[in-house]
Amino acid sequence: MKSFRQVKSKLLRTISVPTDLSAVTTYDPAREADPADGDMSRADVAAIWKSVEDLYRTGIMPGISLCLRRHGHVMINRAIGHSHGNGPGDPPDTPKRLMTPETPVCQYSASKAVTAMMIHLLAEQEEISLSDPIARYIPEFAANGKQDTTIYQLISHHGGIPLPPPDADPEILFDPDAFIKLICDLKPASRGGQRMAYHAVTGGAILGEIIRRVSGLNLADFLDQNVRQPLGFRHFTFGADESDIARIATNHDTGPPLLYPVSAIAKRALTITWAEVVAIANKPGFYRTLIPAANLVATADEMSQFFQLLLNGGALNGLQLFKPATVRQAISESGRMWFDGTMVIPMRYSAGFMLGASPVGLWGPYCESAYGHVGFINIFCWADPERDIAVSLQTTGKCLIGPHLPALVRFLFTVGRRCKPESGSQPDISERKLLRPLQKMLRRLLLHM
Secondary structure (H helix, E strand, O other), X not given: OOOHHHHHHHHHOOOOOOOOHHHHEEEOHHHOOOHXXXXXXXXXXXXXXXXXXXHXXXXXXXXXXXXXXXXXXXXXXXXXXXXXXXXOOOOOOOOOEEOOOOOOEEOHXXXXXXXXXXXXXXXXXXXXXXXXXXXXXXXXXXXXXXOOOEXXXXXOOOOOOOOOXXXXXXXXXXXXXXXXXXXXXXXXXXXXXXXOOOOOOHHHHHHHHHHHHHHOOOHHHHHHHHHHHHHOOOOOEEOOOHHHHHHXXXXXXXXXXXXXXXXXXXXXXXXXXXXXXXXXXXXXXXXOOOOOOOOEEEOHHHHHHHHHHHHOOOEEOXXXXXXXXXXXXXXXXXXXXXXXXXXXXXXXXXXXXXXXXXXXXXXXXXXXXXXXXXXXXXXXXXXXXOOOEEEEEEEOEOOOOOOHHHHHHHHHHHHHXXXXXXXXXXXXXXXXXXXXXXXXXXXXXXXXX
């Protein structure tokens, strides 16, 4: 007879969590700096990692990796759980592979931040202007009244084409030319610049096509030439080489099954069911194509380095890859906090990034200077100049509503509290007051990542 714990685990689709977490924790102490180098204490580092362990203990995340830099020093670079195996639907004899700091993970919508910076680099090189109409570079985009929509409007989620048609075949993502044609033929939901609405996949595709037509290189090659090779990253590319596909962490549909009406809302936003989204992203074919809004593959350390690069004004490891003015333009607010027509919550965007807010925002408490991007689901990558941190939290559990949400909020809360703002002490606000609004924001966001 099955135990109550086994029945509960099956119903909630959670993983088996060992009592001793050290058996599923991997890190090299030599790769983490002395906490004092980051103006932190050992207690601060321990509290942040404990919040990650608490997130893992919810059973929703088969694998988690975290890389946190402060003042440019690596404070945490660790992983817990499994990159393969131990999923809630895996047979007992499924081979298990530990998650490590070197495990590559699909970034989903966090890919958009990298695509946006490649557009900003083209502008820095004076190959384009963000105020140019998209139709200057993609003439067919002018169809159905989109002739005046600018690159800036699109990159800041004001492009008027936030979603593909509801009847679009998701397999079209694997045919970039057909997907570009579909977007170009769209009739806009609003005129460019008039309405803020998160562009889940449409914006990234058009931005990638601009890069291809202007530079003569596809987005992956342009990124490789300008960032990946100079910084010596092992991964950090759109898609993956055939030999690397098997190394990418497996995604799992975890947590309570979505019920109506939440299931209907999710399907309308994603055009297919929740489980189908997860299944598609585990297919090798997903990594054999280029999806500018969704299939960057990177480690937690590589994403943390990317945001450290931005914190440094475009410089890293002695290399100046972006001008400081380019970074400032990329992270500057494109408009005040406003109601997002796609996610139905207030959001602040820059030209490519999701911005923080006070007293609570996407990146924790009093994070109005922070910028970053979320990935489907529960992948959080951001930089906070006030705290001088560059953070990448990678997870493999794809759960919208479940027991992980309070733990995820507490992680953000702990990072914000333990990495104190450099401008002085932050106002005192209880975790309880932050918990509910941040959970509500995350639930809305996760529907569209």
